[in-house]
Amino acid sequence: MTDLLLEKYNVPVPRYTSYPPANYFSDAFNNKTYEEAIIASNNQQPGHISFYVHIPFCKHLCHYCGCNSFAMTNEKKVNEYLKAVHTEIDKVTALLDNRRMIAQIHYGGGSPTSIPVERLRELNEHMRERFPTIRDPEIAIECHPGYLDESYWEALTQAGFNRISLGVQDFDEKVLKTVNRRASLLPMESIFGILRNAGVRINMDFIYGLPHQTVQSFSQTIRRAIQLQPDRLVTFSYAHVPWVNKSQLLLEKAGLPAGEEKSNMYDTARQLLKEAGYEAVGMDHFVRPDDELFTALQTKQLHRNFQGYCTRRTTGQVYAFGVTGISQLSTAYSQNIKDITAYIETINQGGFAVTKGYSLSYEEQLTREAIESLMCNGSLDWEELARQAGISSETYRAATAFNPERMNEFASDGLITWSEHNIQLTPKGAIFVRNVAASLDKLMLHTTKSFSKPV
Numbered sequence: 001m002t003d004l005l006l007e008k009y010n011v012p013v014p015r016y017t018s019y020p021p022a023n024y025f026s027d028a029f030n031n032k033t034y035e036e037a038i039i040a041s042n043n044q045q046p047g048h049i050s051f052y053v054h055i056p057f058c059k060h061l062c063h064y065c066g067c068n069s070f071a072m073t074n075e076k077k078v079n080e081y082l083k084a085v086h087t088e089i090d091k092v093t094a095l096l097d098n099r100r101m102i103a104q105i106h107y108g109g110g111s112p113t114s115i116p117v118e119r120l121r122e123l124n125e126h127m128r129e130r131f132p133t134i135r136d137p138e139i140a141i142e143c144h145p146g147y148l149d150e151s152y153w154e155a156l157t158q159a160g161f162n163r164i165s166l167g168v169q170d171f172d173e174k175v176l177k178t179v180n181r182r183a184s185l186l187p188m189e190s191i192f193g194i195l196r197n198a199g200v201r202i203n204m205d206f207i208y209g210l211p212h213q214t215v216q217s218f219s220q221t222i223r224r225a226i227q228l229q230p231d232r233l234v235t236f237s238y239a240h241v242p243w244v245n246k247s248q249l250l251l252e253k254a255g256l257p258a259g260e261e262k263s264n265m266y267d268t269a270r271q272l273l274k275e276a277g278y279e280a281v282g283m284d285h286f287v288r289p290d291d292e293l294f295t296a297l298q299t300k301q302l303h304r305n306f307q308g309y310c311t312r313r314t315t316g317q318v319y320a321f322g323v324t325g326i327s328q329l330s331t332a333y334s335q336n337i338k339d340i341t342a343y344i345e346t347i348n349q350g351g352f353a354v355t356k357g358y359s360l361s362y363e364e365q366l367t368r369e370a371i372e373s374l375m376c377n378g379s380l381d382w383e384e385l386a387r388q389a390g391i392s393s394e395t396y397r398a399a400t401a402f403n404p405e406r407m408n409e410f411a412s413d414g415l416i417t418w419s420e421h422n423i424q425l426t427p428k429g430a431i432f433v434r435n436v437a438a439s440l441d442k443l444m445l446h447t448t449k450s451f452s453k454p455v
Contacts, residue, residue, distance in 0.1 A: 029357030044330035054322030146182030157198035209238030
């Protein structure tokens with residue numbers, strides 16, 4: 001990647017895990033709006049259900065994290081929180097058509113595995129007893145392996161989870177110490193053995209762009225991961241957003257890799273994974289050729305929500321539980337309040353815990369589909385999108401900020417090929433997909449919002 005391209009395109013743009021991005025959400029969206037949106041969602045697509053559960057607790061906090069996390073508190077507070085989550089599940093599911101099917105359950109945080117595994121099993125059972133499931137639904141959880149012994153891993157496999165994401169981040173002890181991350185308690189080989197024996201699918205998550213990382217050191221980490229042969233491997237670009245998490249300022253003092261060094265980490269990791277037989281999916285996922293994510297990419301059926309990439313098979317409207325959980329419905333987003341005590345009190349008083357949200361206009365719904373197609377499948381077909389929406393391709397393009405001159409500029413820089421019918425990312429352009437997506441976003445024309453850089 002040339003310095004010129006980095007200088008030009010490594011500028012703050014949305015990550016587009018949602019459209020519009022979460023920093024456009026407004027407090028004009030309230031409990032009543034959310035209840036109305038839940039009821040309306042029963043007659044909207046996709047018809048399947050995806051549940052997200054936010055467990056905000058961590059044994060200790062990593063300096064790089066931009067998520068809503070809290071240092072582990074006393075057992076009483078944890079129990080009060082989980083009781084409130086069960087109550088919220090009751091409130092939301094009472095409004096859902098019980099003929100709808102669960103396609104996906106996902107636990108994030110924080111560190112979901114900071115709580116006893118029995119409590120996770122109870123949550124799984126609570127949600128699954130209310131609705132039928134599709135064949136082989138995805139029941140996934142993000143795990144911090146720094147604290148989990150053999151019995152905990154075994155119990156996870158018995159609690160209904162069939163996909164486990166291992167938050168490794170890096171194998172380099174110096175890097176982990178600097179970012180306040182504990183290395184795995186058990187050898188990775190032992191963890192893989194337990195999970196493989198139970199038929200669990202394994203993801204490994206890594207972050208590039210952290211202090212003390214170099215192309216050479218991160219390559220060594222990726223090579224070790226390849227030897228373990230996970231089903232999926234994710235290389236997240238470190239998002240430096242100290243206005244979200246002030247602890248990230250500590251990483252500035254330790255020294256962050258320059259943009260070119262960081263981009264070379266990604267390029268080298270991508271090449272190593274390609275040579276090992278992994279296929280690139282989206283911005284940061286690498287999967288085996290027989291993985292359903294790769295099949296979905298080939299058939300243009302890849303989808304993305306706040307929990308990551310998924311297939312249309314496991315796609316559902318997302319109903320989120322817990323602090324800061326974001327529900328992603330067909331025509332609305334709703335985010336819960338951040339403070340744990342306030343969340344518990346609000347739920348116990350009989351209301352929802354909405355703090356803000358967003359109702360999408362028709363134009364924004366069209367733009368969301370176009371951006372999602374680019375972000376997930378690396379291409380978009382205006383005529384196909386228009387056919388699905390029942391409008392002309394000219395009308396569809398006009399709903400977005402599509403600009404031929406901007407497309408010509410991307411094409412001249414080798415990031416895309418395009419015509420009046422479609423836009424296609426090139427391999428060089430894949431890392432800058434967020435920039436191309438942002439060019440279709442009318443909200444970006446006069447924005448004052450803050451975003452992270454793509455590299």
